[in-house]
Amino acid sequence: MRRSKLTILLAIGGATLLFLALTTTGIGQGGTPAAGQRGAQAPALPGAPAAGAAGGQGRGGGNRGGGQGRGGGNAAPAQPTPRWPDGKPMMGSVPGQPTGRWSGGPTRMAARDLDQVPFQPWAKAVFQQRQIDQFEPHTRCHASGASRQFSTPYGTELLEMRDLQRIYIMDEGGPHSYRIIYMDGRQHPAKLIPSNYGHSIGHWEGDTLVVDTVGYNEKFWMDTAGTPHTAQLHFVERFTRSDFNTLQYQATIEDSGAYTAPWTTAMFTMRWTANSDLFEYICQDNNHGPELMIGSQESEDRSRQFVP
Amino acid sequence: MKLKVLTGFSLLVVLALTAAATAQEGHPMTGTWYGDFGTSATNRNDLVVILNWDGKAVSGMVNPGPDLVKIKLATLDSTKWAVHFEADAKNKAGGMDHFVFDGTMKNVVAGNRTINGTWTCGTTKGDFKIQRDL
Numbered sequence A: 001m002r003r004s005k006l007t008i009l010l011a012i013g014g015a016t017l018l019f020l021a022l023t024t025t026g027i028g029q030g031g032t033p034a035a036g037q038r039g040a041q042a043p044a045l046p047g048a049p050a051a052g053a054a055g056g057q058g059r060g061g062g063n064r065g066g067g068q069g070r071g072g073g074n075a076a077p078a079q080p081t082p083r084w085p086d087g088k089p090m091m092g093s094v095p096g097q098p099t100g101r102w103s104g105g106p107t108r109m110a111a112r113d114l115d116q117v118p119f120q121p122w123a124k125a126v127f128q129q130r131q132i133d134q135f136e137p138h139t140r141c142h143a144s145g146a147s148r149q150f151s152t153p154y155g156t157e158l159l160e161m162r163d164l165q166r167i168y169i170m171d172e173g174g175p176h177s178y179r180i181i182y183m184d185g186r187q188h189p190a191k192l193i194p195s196n197y198g199h200s201i202g203h204w205e206g207d208t209l210v211v212d213t214v215g216y217n218e219k220f221w222m223d224t225a226g227t228p229h230t231a232q233l234h235f236v237e238r239f240t241r242s243d244f245n246t247l248q249y250q251a252t253i254e255d256s257g258a259y260t261a262p263w264t265t266a267m268f269t270m271r272w273t274a275n276s277d278l279f280e281y282i283c284q285d286n287n288h289g290p291e292l293m294i295g296s297q298e299s300e301d302r303s304r305q306f307v308p
Numbered sequence B: 001m002k003l004k005v006l007t008g009f010s011l012l013v014v015l016a017l018t019a020a021a022t023a024q025e026g027h028p029m030t031g032t033w034y035g036d037f038g039t040s041a042t043n044r045n046d047l048v049v050i051l052n053w054d055g056k057a058v059s060g061m062v063n064p065g066p067d068l069v070k071i072k073l074a075t076l077d078s079t080k081w082a083v084h085f086e087a088d089a090k091n092k093a094g095g096m097d098h099f100v101f102d103g104t105m106k107n108v109v110a111g112n113r114t115i116n117g118t119w120t121c122g123t124t125k126g127d128f129k130i131q132r133d134l
Helices: A002-025 A121-132 A146-150 A290-294 B002-021
Strands: A100-103 A156-161 A166-171 A178-182 A199-205 A208-214 A234-243 A246-254 A268-274 B031-038 B044-053 B058-062 B069-077 B082-090 B096-106 B114-121 B124-132
Touching: A146 A166, A146 A246, B031 B114, B044 B069, B044 B124, B058 B082
Parallel strands: A178 A199
Antiparallel strands: A100 A156, A100 A268, A156 A166, A166 A178, A199 A208, A208 A234, A234 A246, A246 A268, B031 B044, B031 B124, B044 B058, B058 B069, B069 B082, B082 B096, B096 B114, B114 B124
């Protein structure tokens, strides 16, 4: 009798150990193929469900990329900044190596201490009101320029086309759009039709890519926190890839329509998510906020798992 | 000839309205506002207000078209979301009527925000309500 009990206990223990071993290595894992890849990589954005919580699904409406959802694949091991033959840093994927994208852009450019930001009175009031009522155009599938372009749930790709002397910034989520940074030495046109992404020209200052943008319209928020701007916005971004996995980002805002003086944000850090690609994301499909799109709904509960 | 002039004028009006309507998330007063005003629930008149913020002041017009009225003064007190604007309009006798509008902006962050309030013109007074065009 004692021997049979011991046998049962050993059998249970063995089965438990086998189960643990299988789940740890992923052999026994069901569900989506991406389930084991997501999780640790995704930088959490305010108001978004934790990475992995949605079972392989991305945030919000639209087509979801299954295993290509927010956060993507495993982070690459730490390496030095990749460089082109002329010594300039590579801002995106390295030719011949697995592709990747940047995640974790600034969600709030204004300092926590709002007195540090030279708001005009109306701009400060609007910013504070936006902390209560969040009617962000991005949730209505509008393209969002300035630093908001880097705060999408699925990351951003910087695609350098050196032969054409331009860099494309592709953002996932929202309207699935892109911005062009002209690197050919041109100036801003004297007359610009205001647009969501504005007109961007870039140059190098050492290892830092400096991007100067004007010609914005007022149809978007500069960040997810609702930092206001007007069409007078002059936005200067500084990108520094300090190592393979790290992109430092800082912006200077000059907008006499909303601020009494130019101001510079803190330094933000974006992280490289290796082994991942952008995927097709159609914001308008299955959008959970049609009422917000046509303006008939007055509020949106952002504590829900799915936020449009 | 008249048709060409009319078409050209209509095009200008549409362009003006379109230009104003592109501004949506900047200064809360900027944009085109539609609604009505009157002295009672049954005495109503259409009211279209186009406002623009240049960084220092708000300017604009009331009821764009051949009889448009330029706004003389427009302000926003963002501590109370109180809106104030004034305009002088020609009356039928050839004189000028001075209109003063005072209202409160609601749903400030929403594209379809509204301004409700009262107006006066001499001894005549009433209410108005306008909603911002998306």
